[in-house]
Amino acid sequence: MIDVNLIRKDPKKIQDALKRKLYDVDFSEFLKWDEERKILLVKTETNKAEQNQLSKSVPFVKKQGGNIEEIFAKVKQLSLENVQFEDKLKEIEQKIFDFVSALPNIPDDDLLGGGKENNEPIKYHLEKPNFDFKPKDHVELCESLGLIDFERGAKIAGRGSWVYTDKGALLEWALINFFISEHLKDGYTFILPPHLLNETSGFVAGQFPKFKSDVFWLEDTEPKRFLLPTAETALVNLHRKEILKLEDLPKKYFAYTPCYRKEAGSYRSEERGTIRGYQFNKVEMVQYTTPETSDIAFDEMVKKAETLLQKLGLHYRVSKLAAGDISHSMARTYDIEIWIPSIGIYKEVSSVSNARDYQARRGKIRYKDENGKTKFVNTLNGSGLATSRVFPALLEQLQQPDGSVKIPEVLQPFMGGIKVLEPIIKK
RNA sequence: GGAGAUGUACCCAAGUGGUUGAAGGGGAUGGUCUUGAAAACCGUUAGGGGCGAAUAACCCGCCAGAGUUCGAAUCUCUGCAUCUCCGCCA
Numbered sequence: 001m002i003d004v005n006l007i008r009k010d011p012k013k014i015q016d017a018l019k020r021k022l023y024d025v026d027f028s029e030f031l032k033w034d035e036e037r038k039i040l041l042v043k044t045e046t047n048k049a050e051q052n053q054l055s056k057s058v059p060f061v062k063k064q065g066g067n068i069e070e071i072f073a074k075v076k077q078l079s080l081e082n083v084q085f086e087d088k089l090k091e092i093e094q095k096i097f098d099f100v101s102a103l104p105n106i107p108d109d110d111l112l113g114g115g116k117e118n119n120e121p122i123k124y125h126l127e128k129p130n131f132d133f134k135p136k137d138h139v140e141l142c143e144s145l146g147l148i149d150f151e152r153g154a155k156i157a158g159r160g161s162w163v164y165t166d167k168g169a170l171l172e173w174a175l176i177n178f179f180i181s182e183h184l185k186d187g188y189t190f191i192l193p194p195h196l197l198n199e200t201s202g203f204v205a206g207q208f209p210k211f212k213s214d215v216f217w218l219e220d221t222e223p224k225r226f227l228l229p230t231a232e233t234a235l236v237n238l239h240r241k242e243i244l245k246l247e248d249l250p251k252k253y254f255a256y257t258p259c260y261r262k263e264a265g266s267y268r269s270e271e272r273g274t275i276r277g278y279q280f281n282k283v284e285m286v287q288y289t290t291p292e293t294s295d296i297a298f299d300e301m302v303k304k305a306e307t308l309l310q311k312l313g314l315h316y317r318v319s320k321l322a323a324g325d326i327s328h329s330m331a332r333t334y335d336i337e338i339w340i341p342s343i344g345i346y347k348e349v350s351s352v353s354n355a356r357d358y359q360a361r362r363g364k365i366r367y368k369d370e371n372g373k374t375k376f377v378n379t380l381n382g383s384g385l386a387t388s389r390v391f392p393a394l395l396e397q398l399q400q401p402d403g404s405v406k407i408p409e410v411l412q413p414f415m416g417g418i419k420v421l422e423p424i425i426k427k
Numbered sequence: 428g429g430a431g432a433u434g435u436a437c438c439c440a441a442g443u444g445g446u447u448g449a450a451g452g453g454g455a456u457g458g459u460c461u462u463g464a465a466a467a468c469c470g471u472u473a474g475g476g477g478c479g480a481a482u483a484a485c486c487c488g489c490c491a492g493a494g495u496u497c498g499a500a501u502c503u504c505u506g507c508a509u510c511u512c513c514g515c516c517a
Contacts, residue, residue: 038477041476041477041486042477042478042486044486045476045477045485045486045487046485046486048485048486048487049484049485049486051497051498052485052486052498054497054498055445055497055498056445056446056448056498058445058497058498059445059446060445060446062445068497069497071497072497072498073497074497075497075498076496076497078497079496079497079498223506223507243473243474364474366474374474374475
């Protein structure tokens with residue numbers, strides 16, 4: 001949620017900033033509502049003050065033998081008057097709330113405007129692997145190595161689902177365990193949250209109201225619940241409606257959960273295999289910080305996501321996203337994108353974002369600063385990492401001429417010492 | 428799933444319609460005293476709104492929402508949460 005004071009102060013500036021996010025907005029109506037709200041507020045408050053004063057005088061007047069009936073009548077009249085004001089006020093405040101809560105976050109000043117086409121790769125790690133043989137794609141490798149069963153996945157769950165089998169399950173789990181062990185080393189707190197969340201959690205994270213139809217809803221629960229599309233939704237709600245202590249900041253969390261997502265449209269050929277599905281595994285990092293330190297936290301989280309890929313020995317790049325390509329709730333996002341040789345493109349494995357106080361305002365997540373003033377925290381999140389893209393990239397990038405795949409050293413302890421995955425079907 | 432009870436501030440807690448403008452205690456924290464500490468004593472200890480340079484006064488605020496009333500922490504209804512018992516179940 002954007003600070004309404006920023007809009008009041010300089011609506012044009014906010015309008016221009018949101019335009020860079022490809023979001024057209026007209027504040028003229030909002031400003032009228034805002035004006036009207038203020039007038040009504042003053043009216044109801046002075047009215048109430050008078051009511052309160054009169055009501056409080058009743059026992060005193062009674063003792064003095066004064067005319068209390070007169071007071072009763074007067075207060076009654078005031079309160080009837082106030083009902084109108086208050087109804088109108090409520091209506092306007094609801095309009096304002098609906099309007100403001102639908103606005104996206106303000107992008108950072110240094111971001112280029114526009115969409116995807118203005119994303120800017122700012123760093124590359126390692127070279128694209130050069131094969132002196134015909135490399136296989138990950139779907140082929142998953143089959144020949146017996147790691148993932150796509151057919152049976154479709155059979156038991158339908159299109160867009162797959163089954164990790166045997167060493168594939170082991171590799172998937174090893175990735176997750178490796179990520180977990182690294183985050184623990186860095187002092188992050190491990191969380192296993194529920195996967196079914198209530199609507200407020202989605203609102204605070206900023207997924208709702210705009211993306212309500214993009215998540216899976218459960219029909220049989222009352223109140224309604226949805227399957228989390230990312231652990232961020234859970235982690236960023238942990239301290240909802242709390243006032244945190246300054247000395248407890250930054251709070252650093254990570255969680256492992258599957259992520260459940262409705263996928264609009266059909267699968268393109270570049271999204272074969274595990275690249276896009278209804279459910280994928282992800283380890284997610286979230287930090288709660290002061291506004292002054294959130295940039296530091298952001299850099300730290302980008303670096304952490306990178307380090308994971310570096311230790312796996314994989315080629316990737318970091319992209320600074322243009323204002324129009326970062327998600328609704330975020331002010332700044334860097335994507336870590338991994339090279340997938342068979343498709344010849346870089347695919348996002350981590351998206352590190354700073355929401356600044358956008359989510360904190362929605363969730364009333366605050367802290368007391370050194371002067372005892374209550375302020376909104378900043379929230380940040382970043383994948384660390386999503387396995388469903390690391391898995392195929394790892395297979396493709398580390399495949400050998402004989403069809404085997406070398407397991408990165410850091411994963412071996414989590415795989416019972418397996419160093420190489422050998423083909424089980426020789427063609 | 429069924430029945431019952433409960434919900435007051437960081438914690439415990441008084442309060443069943445009107446000086447409650449929320450008592451009292453604990454904890455935390457600042458001060459006095461002390462060489463230092465303890466003890467004792469004196470302060471401070473929701474949040475939010477609007478108006479401000481800021482203060483005072485003001486409005487909201489006793490789980491949430493609605494209602495009754497001249498007036499609600501207190502009465503009524505609904506929701507949520509917690510606890511106890513019963514049933515079912517990995």
